[in-house]
Amino acid sequence: MALVLQQRQEQSLLMTLELRQAIELLQYSTYELEQFIRQQELENPLIELKEKNTYEERLNQRSSSFGSSEMPDDLFPCTDRNMRDTLFEDAKFLYPDEHTQKLLNYLIYNLDDNGYLRVLDRDSAFYLEFDEDAINKGILLLQQVGPVGIGARNLKECLLLQITFIYPDNRLAAHLIEHHLNLLADHKWNEIALQMNIEMKVVKNLYDFIQTLNPRPCLFISNSSTEYLTPDIIVESKDDKLVFHLNDGYLPTIQITANYSQQLQSKSDVSKYIQTQYKNVQWLLSSIEQRRNTIIKIVQVLLEKQQSFFIDGFPSLKPLTLKEVADEIEMHESTVSRATSNKIIQTAFGSFELRLLFTSKLESADGTSISQTAVKTLLENFVAQENKFKPYSDQKIAEYFNSEKGITISRRTISKYREELNIPSSSKRKDIQV
Structure with a gap:
């Protein structure tokens, strides 16, 4: 070659x-x-x-261009204040004992941005000095400094701490949170009434009360400044x-x-x-x-x-x-x-x-098209106006859009849009009917 x-x-x-x-x-x-x-x-x-x-x-x-003397949002100067430092300064004022301050320092700087205590390393030197009882005592002391519920290890403990400190007589709500929190999250009203042997009216009152508790007692602790x-x-x-x-x-x-x-x-x-x-x-x-x-x-x-x-x-x-x-x-x-x-x-x-002004389309019965964003808005409004005692399933919503709005859409697409809009499923949207 x-x-x-x-x-x-x-x-x-x-x-x-x-x-x-x-x-x-x-x-x-x-x-x-x-x-x-x-x-x-x-x-x-x-x-x-x-x-x-x-x-x-x-x-x-x-x-002047917006006809207002207020500072426009995009020009707000932002401050970055570390709220954990503030909490610890308050703790040192209340508890001058150095040993207690060391305990609270460790707890405060291990709080997440919602005030939960989630990242304790049991292999650290801290556990050589403080045992589980001391940590539980430290959390109780922390309650005197920060909002009630701060220092909880999970949602259940957070809610129970608030009942213990603020509503100690509401034992029924404490029992519901302690033993049936999953049923509460899934809106299993009938099962709650059956297992606790109470009427549906009592279930509703307990649910309304628990809704007043704060699942994120220390949201302000986040160090991130607001972006404008x-x-x-x-x-x-x-x-x-x-x-x-x-x-x-x-x-x-x-x-x-x-x-x-x-x-x-x-x-x-x-x-x-x-x-x-x-x-x-x-x-x-x-x-x-x-x-x-x-x-x-x-x-x-x-x-x-x-x-x-x-x-x-x-x-x-x-x-x-x-x-x-x-x-x-x-x-x-x-x-x-x-x-x-x-x-x-x-x-x-x-x-x-x-980029939100660019959106793909869905076909309608009359041959015209409608944007996905418009369909999501229709879905949001539809769910907001539905009967909360009998919320529609994704299949029912899809059928409604097809028959009443002339929009060709599947149940799977409705489910996808609903999740993108952070709308719960029909079972979790169902309210208590007394």
Whole structure:
């Protein structure tokens, strides 16, 4: 076999560093874009940022634009206070004994974010100094510092602690929690009445009482601070017409430092470096403008295609795919996908991820289509209005949607949507009928 050397011409697309960065830039939220711009200022000596306004000016501008003097949600400064530290400081004040403080310190810093004591390591040195009785005593001491129920090992213990400290005379409720908590969670009212030998009216009273107890007595202990969404796009109605603007007015203006302009013309090594950095600035400016124009084109299509949503809310959301929008603005579907990622749109009905306005469709009897989001809204409203003593099964709901709403949908799809909406099954939605 002879070896033959052949020359072949092929076309291939090589993704340059600039192209990859431009694609990445398209996916940034406005906040992420701001952070990227400020990082570029640190890396590129030619970039000089001019701030458009101060925090206070931005705050006043946003407040006046929304017709309110209150601080807008996305500008709330957040504080990070460790509530475990506060609990321990209170414990040290109440219990000056060093041995007790050591016990409570271990317990407090092993509480989860709901106030439960779940992560005790029985192989640790702690168990060489404190036995089970001492730990139980420490939990009782902890009750004097924090909310009642704190330090419980599970839900049952948490609820029983609250009854013990606050409602010691309600022995029937304590018995129900101690021996039949699973039946209570599954709404097995008849079995509870039979096993406890009580009337259904008493079961209902016990259930209503237990509902007043707190299953998460120390939810405030979480150290995570509240995150506030900054909208990237704001849609408003002015003179009965939908208008929008990009919420990027606070981004700093990118300018080129004048000191380096003369060195662009020379042929030194410094000049080559300056020219490279100059091209990077030009790319950055071009990519930001391209990102902005792409988002504007997409939102213009959304306002046209989803006009009913912006007027009436999610029940009127129409089926719409990324490809349909991409065809409308003559761009690739992947470009639209990237441009709509990580973006928040503010409407009269609240702020949402922009991607929520894209939804697949279900067929209806008259040949039209309805969005999955609209069907979920219908399901949520239907369950909210059903007879709580006789809630509908997933099969019954599917049959209702098919016969009364003309929406072709299966029982399995209803079950899937119900779980996505955190709606319990029919057996767990059933109320007590006295």
